[in-house]
Amino acid sequence: MVKMLVPYPDRCTGCRFCEMACSLFHEGKVNHADARLQVYKKDVRTDFPSVCTHCVACGEDCCVHACPVEAIKIEDDLVRIDEDECTACGACVDACPFGVMRMEETAFKCDLCGGDPTCVKFCPMGAIKYEEPDAAQYEKVRQFLEGEGA
Amino acid sequence: MKAYHGRILRIDLTSGKSSVRTIDERYVRKYLGGQGFAVELVYHGMPEGADALAPENVLAMAGGLFAGFPVPTGGKTAFAAKSPLTGTLVESIMGGVIGAELRHAGYDALEITGRAESPSYIFIDDDSAEIEDASSLWGKSTREVPELLKKDLGWDVKIACIGVAGEKLVRFACIDCEERQAGRGGLGAVMASKNLKAIAIRGTKDLEPADPKKLLELALRYQDIMENAPSFKEDTVYGTGEFLGWINKEKGVFPTRNWQSGVFDSREKIDPYYWAPKYVSKNKACFACTKPCGKLFEIDSGKFAGVAIDGLEYETLYSLGSACGNASIESAARGNEICDVFGMDTISAGVAIGFAMELVQRGILTEEEAGMRLTFDNAEDAVPQMLELIGKREGLGDILADGVKRAAERIGKGAERYAMHTKGMEPPAYDVRGMKGHGLAYMTSTRGACHLRAGFYAPELVGKFWRWEGIDRQSPEGKGAMVAVMENFMCVYDSVGLCKFSRGFFLIDKLSEVIEAITGLSFTEDELLEIGERIHNMKGHFNHREGVTRNDWLLPPRVLEDPIPDGPSEGSLITSEQMNKMLDDYMAARKWSADGEPSPDKLKELDLT
Numbered sequence: 001m002v003k004m005l006v007p008y009p010d011r012c013t014g015c016r017f018c019e020m021a022c023s024l025f026h027e028g029k030v031n032h033a034d035a036r037l038q039v040y041k042k043d044v045r046t047d048f049p050s051v052c053t054h055c056v057a058c059g060e061d062c063c064v065h066a067c068p069v070e071a072i073k074i075e076d077d078l079v080r081i082d083e084d085e086c087t088a089c090g091a092c093v094d095a096c097p098f099g100v101m102r103m104e105e106t107a108f109k110c111d112l113c114g115g116d117p118t119c120v121k122f123c124p125m126g127a128i129k130y131e132e133p134d135a136a137q138y139e140k141v142r143q144f145l146e147g148e149g150a
Numbered sequence: 151m152k153a154y155h156g157r158i159l160r161i162d163l164t165s166g167k168s169s170v171r172t173i174d175e176r177y178v179r180k181y182l183g184g185q186g187f188a189v190e191l192v193y194h195g196m197p198e199g200a201d202a203l204a205p206e207n208v209l210a211m212a213g214g215l216f217a218g219f220p221v222p223t224g225g226k227t228a229f230a231a232k233s234p235l236t237g238t239l240v241e242s243i244m245g246g247v248i249g250a251e252l253r254h255a256g257y258d259a260l261e262i263t264g265r266a267e268s269p270s271y272i273f274i275d276d277d278s279a280e281i282e283d284a285s286s287l288w289g290k291s292t293r294e295v296p297e298l299l300k301k302d303l304g305w306d307v308k309i310a311c312i313g314v315a316g317e318k319l320v321r322f323a324c325i326d327c328e329e330r331q332a333g334r335g336g337l338g339a340v341m342a343s344k345n346l347k348a349i350a351i352r353g354t355k356d357l358e359p360a361d362p363k364k365l366l367e368l369a370l371r372y373q374d375i376m377e378n379a380p381s382f383k384e385d386t387v388y389g390t391g392e393f394l395g396w397i398n399k400e401k402g403v404f405p406t407r408n409w410q411s412g413v414f415d416s417r418e419k420i421d422p423y424y425w426a427p428k429y430v431s432k433n434k435a436c437f438a439c440t441k442p443c444g445k446l447f448e449i450d451s452g453k454f455a456g457v458a459i460d461g462l463e464y465e466t467l468y469s470l471g472s473a474c475g476n477a478s479i480e481s482a483a484r485g486n487e488i489c490d491v492f493g494m495d496t497i498s499a500g501v502a503i504g505f506a507m508e509l510v511q512r513g514i515l516t517e518e519e520a521g522m523r524l525t526f527d528n529a530e531d532a533v534p535q536m537l538e539l540i541g542k543r544e545g546l547g548d549i550l551a552d553g554v555k556r557a558a559e560r561i562g563k564g565a566e567r568y569a570m571h572t573k574g575m576e577p578p579a580y581d582v583r584g585m586k587g588h589g590l591a592y593m594t595s596t597r598g599a600c601h602l603r604a605g606f607y608a609p610e611l612v613g614k615f616w617r618w619e620g621i622d623r624q625s626p627e628g629k630g631a632m633v634a635v636m637e638n639f640m641c642v643y644d645s646v647g648l649c650k651f652s653r654g655f656f657l658i659d660k661l662s663e664v665i666e667a668i669t670g671l672s673f674t675e676d677e678l679l680e681i682g683e684r685i686h687n688m689k690g691h692f693n694h695r696e697g698v699t700r701n702d703w704l705l706p707p708r709v710l711e712d713p714i715p716d717g718p719s720e721g722s723l724i725t726s727e728q729m730n731k732m733l734d735d736y737m738a739a740r741k742w743s744a745d746g747e748p749s750p751d752k753l754k755e756l757d758l759t
Binding site for chain 1: 218219220222225247254293328329354355356357358359362365366369370373376377382386431432433434435436437438439440441442444446448458459460
């Protein structure tokens with residue numbers, strides 16, 4: 001198995017530090033909309049680090065199949081976007097169950113910071129881990145998404 | 151100058167008009183941000199002598215200099231206004247995201263004046279600022295308001311709001327943002343007096359630091375330092391109440407039954423070492439905090455089933471626990487939830503109830519007048535019941551909702567003897583009879599009895615901090631100058647927006663590097679401390695101008711006359727002579743008059759004339 005970002009919502013405190021660090025690392029400035037991951041907060045009980053898990057929610061790569069111009073491909077176990085091909089139609093953003101596919105002039109998303117994810121470094125609680133996925137944890141995440149419709 | 155927008159948004163609720171005031175680098179170098187900005191706006195903006203609940207009062211809000219940038223524990227927001235509880239300038243710092251969101255909307259601070267004709271909320275959507283109708287929100291709780299507003303405005307909008315306690319002008323009502331509160335001094339009542347139910351903000355603008363790479367490097371460095379410190383595990387497992395056992399059993403300064411004792415004999419039942427394993431289901435953090443002390447506390451069975459709070463904090467374990475003789479953590483948790491939902495300060499509310507319980511104990515109040523069996527041994531039921539009455543201003547709750555100082559005046563019959571406060575503010579969870587300098591800090595705190603304006607409990611209980619070693623908690627010697635400089639230190643903290651639990655990691659000299667990475671401006675340690683001194687002087691000057699005199703500063707009679715009766719600090723008190731000597735030393739260190747008026751030379755030196 002390859003390593004992926006795995007969310008552990010029970011450990012997420014909702015501080016949103018990961019969003020800021022992600023944005024700063026990739027864009028040199030802080031804007032939560034530029035972050036490649038989002039912390040979903042609904043009430044006092046719910047803090048869900050929504051990361052690119054490529055892709056467990058539906059068991060298939062939703063964004064890849066949603067793209068009408070085949071601009072999204074899986075290469076080296078990573079979701080890659082061909083910016084020249086992308087028409088910014090937004091179909092991948094709608095399809096992504098984690099809400100991590102972002103859109104500005106073209107679609108953009110998590111690239112695992114080249115193999116050393118910034119969000120993981122800034123989460124001492126271990127709510128986001130970069131590891132080989134654990135089936136039981138994935139099942140929990142899947143149930144969470146079904147329950148919340150995030 | 152990076153990171154700042156150079157803009158302060160001013161909204162006048164009377165005319166319904168908003169405008170923008172521009173600020174420059176000189177302003178930033180003078181006031182820094184956060185508390186500095188908020189205090190400046192009230193100090194210069196409120197006409198002399200205005201009532202705290204009059205339209206002329208200024209309600210100011212600003213994110214700290216770090217808020218919105220990834221600095222571990224650096225996401226705080228400051229609110230300030232004249233306090234309806236103390237009549238002083240009150241600032242209250244919260245861990246909510248609202249100040250950072252304001253910066254993303256393009257403003258360094260928000261200044262609200264006037265009074266809307268009918269219940270309203272402010273909606274700041276980047277460049278647009280509108281005053282909207284909130285009549286359907288009036289009467290709703292601090293949990294309902296964000297839910298209703300987000301349904302209308304979008305899930306990404308951030309909300310600060312008040313609950314019913316604010317609407318009822320409870321003098322210690324708070325402002326809530328995502329279960330974090332600007333708790334002390336009645337800022338929620340100030341909001342309500344302006345007919346303002348909520349402030350909703352959506353900010354989508356970039357915050358650009360001067361040196362992004364350096365900032366990330368510093369963030370990681372401090373994150374690692376914090377994560378590897380011994381306190382990390384304690385804070386993340388047990389929260390701020392972790393040292394309750396130590397304060398109680400080793401030091402004997404945990405105020406109990408309205409300060410009739412310094413040791414709570416049922417301590418084990420409210421100690422997080424007991425309740426965290428039983429009731430805590432996960433950690434909760436303030437915005438931008440990677441060292442969470444918040445706890446999701448849930449009860450799923452028994453009399454208090456259904457309680458779900460972000461708590462309980464050390465202070466609340468005292469105010470709704472030991473101060474009321476309450477050994478039921480479930481009852482205290484329910485009380486915490488009532489305070490959160492109604493929107494009121496847990497410290498003042500709990501101390502007010504403990505005070506009323508002592509009045510019943512001494513026959514000054516009858517159970518009939520109290521409307522319930524308001525006794526220390528019935529605290530489990532009485533505390534949540536009385537909190538609801540305070541939140542709704544019903545029965546005795548209506549009297550206690552004005553704070554212990556006014557309540558004592560109204561009840562009479564010698565009740566003043568048992569009213570614990572300085573400047574009208576109910577004290578936090580340190581029995582200062584056994585901590586002389588911290589007792590001074592309760593007096594000198596510009597918002598009334600407070601543990602965080604100087605944070606002097608830490609140097610005195612540990613015996614060392616920063617520039618000092620071998621500190622004797624029972625000695626008044628030298629405390630005047632030490633408390634003054636710690637207050638300046640803390641003003642800097644509240645202006646950059648750092649959590650005070652980080653003060654052992656980031657001493658003032660460490661802040662300069664981070665400030666420079668964010669703003670491109672360099673400050674020496676002395677320059678930062680001078681900004682802190684300026685902020686404190688604004689507050690002191692404001693208070694003197696508003697008629698606060700030395701008499702208001704003094705410690706309550708019990709601290710001066712009743713020694714702690716038992717435990718490790720048995721026999722401790724602060725004599726009147728010690729109190730006055732410490733105050734005189736403090737005033738001399740500040741170059742203030744005996745009545746707390748800053749000298750013209752000091753104001754000139756700080757460029758405040």
